[in-house]
Amino acid sequence: MQSRYFTITDYPQGTPQRELFELHSTELPEVTDGEVRIRNTWLSVDPYMRGRMSGVKTYVDPFKLNEPLEGAAIGEVIESRDSRFKVGDKVRHMAGWRDIAQLKADILEPLPEIEVPEEAYLGVLGMPGMTAWTGLNHIARIREGDNVLVSAASGAVGSLAVQLAKARGGTVVGIAGAPEKLAWLESIGITAVSYRGKDAQQLSADLKEACPTGFDVYYENVGGTCLEAALDNLRVGARIAVCGLIADYNAEKPSSAPGNLAMILIRRARMQGFIIFDHWTEYPHFLEEVGPLVAKGEIDYEETVEEGLERTPDAFLKLFDGANKGKMLVRL
Amino acid sequence: MQSRYFTITDYPQGTPQRELFELHSTELPEVTDGEVRIRNTWLSVDPYMRGRMSGVKTYVDPFKLNEPLEGAAIGEVIESRDSRFKVGDKVRHMAGWRDIAQLKADILEPLPEIEVPEEAYLGVLGMPGMTAWTGLNHIARIREGDNVLVSAASGAVGSLAVQLAKARGGTVVGIAGAPEKLAWLESIGITAVSYRGKDAQQLSADLKEACPTGFDVYYENVGGTCLEAALDNLRVGARIAVCGLIADYNAEKPSSAPGNLAMILIRRARMQGFIIFDHWTEYPHFLEEVGPLVAKGEIDYEETVEEGLERTPDAFLKLFDGANKGKMLVRL
Numbered sequence: 001m002q003s004r005y006f007t008i009t010d011y012p013q014g015t016p017q018r019e020l021f022e023l024h025s026t027e028l029p030e031v032t033d034g035e036v037r038i039r040n041t042w043l044s045v046d047p048y049m050r051g052r053m054s055g056v057k058t059y060v061d062p063f064k065l066n067e068p069l070e071g072a073a074i075g076e077v078i079e080s081r082d083s084r085f086k087v088g089d090k091v092r093h094m095a096g097w098r099d100i101a102q103l104k105a106d107i108l109e110p111l112p113e114i115e116v117p118e119e120a121y122l123g124v125l126g127m128p129g130m131t132a133w134t135g136l137n138h139i140a141r142i143r144e145g146d147n148v149l150v151s152a153a154s155g156a157v158g159s160l161a162v163q164l165a166k167a168r169g170g171t172v173v174g175i176a177g178a179p180e181k182l183a184w185l186e187s188i189g190i191t192a193v194s195y196r197g198k199d200a201q202q203l204s205a206d207l208k209e210a211c212p213t214g215f216d217v218y219y220e221n222v223g224g225t226c227l228e229a230a231l232d233n234l235r236v237g238a239r240i241a242v243c244g245l246i247a248d249y250n251a252e253k254p255s256s257a258p259g260n261l262a263m264i265l266i267r268r269a270r271m272q273g274f275i276i277f278d279h280w281t282e283y284p285h286f287l288e289e290v291g292p293l294v295a296k297g298e299i300d301y302e303e304t305v306e307e308g309l310e311r312t313p314d315a316f317l318k319l320f321d322g323a324n325k326g327k328m329l330v331r332l
Numbered sequence: 333m334q335s336r337y338f339t340i341t342d343y344p345q346g347t348p349q350r351e352l353f354e355l356h357s358t359e360l361p362e363v364t365d366g367e368v369r370i371r372n373t374w375l376s377v378d379p380y381m382r383g384r385m386s387g388v389k390t391y392v393d394p395f396k397l398n399e400p401l402e403g404a405a406i407g408e409v410i411e412s413r414d415s416r417f418k419v420g421d422k423v424r425h426m427a428g429w430r431d432i433a434q435l436k437a438d439i440l441e442p443l444p445e446i447e448v449p450e451e452a453y454l455g456v457l458g459m460p461g462m463t464a465w466t467g468l469n470h471i472a473r474i475r476e477g478d479n480v481l482v483s484a485a486s487g488a489v490g491s492l493a494v495q496l497a498k499a500r501g502g503t504v505v506g507i508a509g510a511p512e513k514l515a516w517l518e519s520i521g522i523t524a525v526s527y528r529g530k531d532a533q534q535l536s537a538d539l540k541e542a543c544p545t546g547f548d549v550y551y552e553n554v555g556g557t558c559l560e561a562a563l564d565n566l567r568v569g570a571r572i573a574v575c576g577l578i579a580d581y582n583a584e585k586p587s588s589a590p591g592n593l594a595m596i597l598i599r600r601a602r603m604q605g606f607i608i609f610d611h612w613t614e615y616p617h618f619l620e621e622v623g624p625l626v627a628k629g630e631i632d633y634e635e636t637v638e639e640g641l642e643r644t645p646d647a648f649l650k651l652f653d654g655a656n657k658g659k660m661l662v663r664l
Binding site: 119223227242243245257258259260261262264265266267268269270271272273274275278 | 478555574575576589591592593595596598599600601604605606607614
């Protein structure tokens with residue numbers, strides 16, 4: 001059986017070009033003892049993957065050139081030589097960017113049994129959802145009544161972060177760009193602020209208007225202007241969970257960092273970076289808390305879907321111009 | 333009786349000029365019930381005072397123009413109408429920048445009874461010492477064996493921070509400028525790195541050479557180039573205690589902030605600002621731990637002393653060009 005997969009041919013500087021990605025095909029060897037063959041049904045593309053294209057080890061190893069790229073995926077077992085999996089089982093694994101995956105059974109996760117569409121396990125109940133929950137609860141240590149600011153608030157992570165924060169009772173403000181994203185935020189009761197066409201000073205003034213008493217928690221997905229404006233609007237003792245800095249990921253030079261970092265001192269604030277892989281042992285707790293909310297329809301989660309393996313690089317590249325609302329997925 | 337005191341006539345932009353400070357004299361009213369009159373013997377000048385000259389409320393109120401400046405001081409009671417204090421008692425209070433202070437007894441602290449020179453209560457056993465101890469223990473939460481980096485490592489705060497850190501057994505590196513400061517650091521077993529004439533990249537390379545495995549804790553007094561170089565050399569899970577950012581205090585524009593703030597994310601680091609006044613209830617614990625070490629001569633603390641009230645502004649201004657080694661004091 002053939003497996004088709006994407007590779008990159010070089011480590012890009014700046015914004016990756018579409019030509020960087022090459023589609024290949026290979027004949028898979030026979031399935032051996034302890035192995036499982038999977039037909040992928042959904043692939044995830046995520047901003048963190050840009051870091052793996054830089055050729056240097058950051059918190060995960062870089063992608064190897066001319067070898068299959070990796071990422072979260074969901075699929076169905078089509079052949080198994082491991083007693084834990086049988087044909088037809090739904091599994092989650094990290095061999096994305098391809099149609100057919102052949103893997104050791106040890107690294108497969110059976111999908112949890114909650115009544116939600118399977119692709120939810122790549123988004124609201126997958127890594128992005130777990131990231132939102134962990135950042136708020138374990139990094140920012142949100143408390144009842146906290147005023148919370150979230151950047152990229154309609155994205156895969158941000159859209160859950162604003163809803164979980166809102167349930168804690170304080171004012172929740174989300175930063176986003178496109179009018180339909182702002183409208184979606186307002187529709188679920190979040191005060192939406194656009195960053196478009198604004199420098200840090202203007203954005204800061206708009207955040208102040210949206211929440212005059214300032215923020216106890218800032219959930220940071222973006223960096224750059226958003227971080228600078230947020231620093232201006234912290235309350236004393238504020239906590240910043242740094243989940244991502246997508247504004248920087250394609251930068252060829254170090255970004256123009258916030259000139260007001262002294263607010264960390266003045267507001268006695270705490271800023272902490274985190275990587276979700278360090279916290280994965282908490283996944284069952286996350287699922288226990290958020291799973292039922294999703295199943296009952298109490299969480300509004302959005303997806304942007306591209307169709308077909310060939311579109312995977314396009315889906316990935318759209319993450320960096322803000323074209324996705326909610327989780328960006330590829331359906332095979 | 334006359335009291336002579338300093339005022340400022342304006343809120344300075346950039347580096348304050350000597351002419352900003354004016355010496356005045358006033359006839360004190362009679363001491364009334366509950367009041368105490370004190371002849372100050374030692375005055376403290378500290379970098380945080382620059383913040384109070386900016387005319388905006390940061391974490392303490394700004395100094396009032398044309399009124400006596402304030403700051404930590406030690407003195408001897410020369411008249412008392414409060415039963416808790418008698419003539420000859422040594423006290424600590426915040427009515428510095430003057431020779432004679434007349435205060436409500438409620439806001440005086442009797443000096444603790446440890447066999448150390450009284451001025452130690454303005455330095456190694458005063459606010460700067462308490463700041464070093466709190467930053468390491470309560471903010472950075474230092475652990476046995478941690479590699480620790482301290483900027484302004486020969487200053488009032490840094491010089492105690494390096495010694496307390498060294499007692500925990502890891503590699504301790506101190507950043508300083510002048511050759512005699514570097515020599516002092518080496519003499520007490522601290523690896524000294526000079527920042528002079530270096531950009532962040534060069535300083536970063538030197539820190540890497542001094543401690544190739546990177547730092548678990550960064551005790552930040554400076555900001556600017558030091559912060560950028562430190563961010564490059566963090567270990568995973570590093571903690572940064574932001575005590576001060578003296579590089580910025582006289583800046584007329586926002587500083588050129590570190591372009592590598594993404595290291596907070598990559599190294600899952602925590603950066604936390606703190607103000608010692610929030611932690612003052614811990615002072616007895618600090619004194620209990622560090623007081624005996626100072627009394628036994630196990631802590632090497634340096635002082636730079638200016639003589640006479642008239643020199644107080646000069647002593648203060650010297651803080652910003654690195655002219656002091658250890659605690660900067662004025663002896664009256």
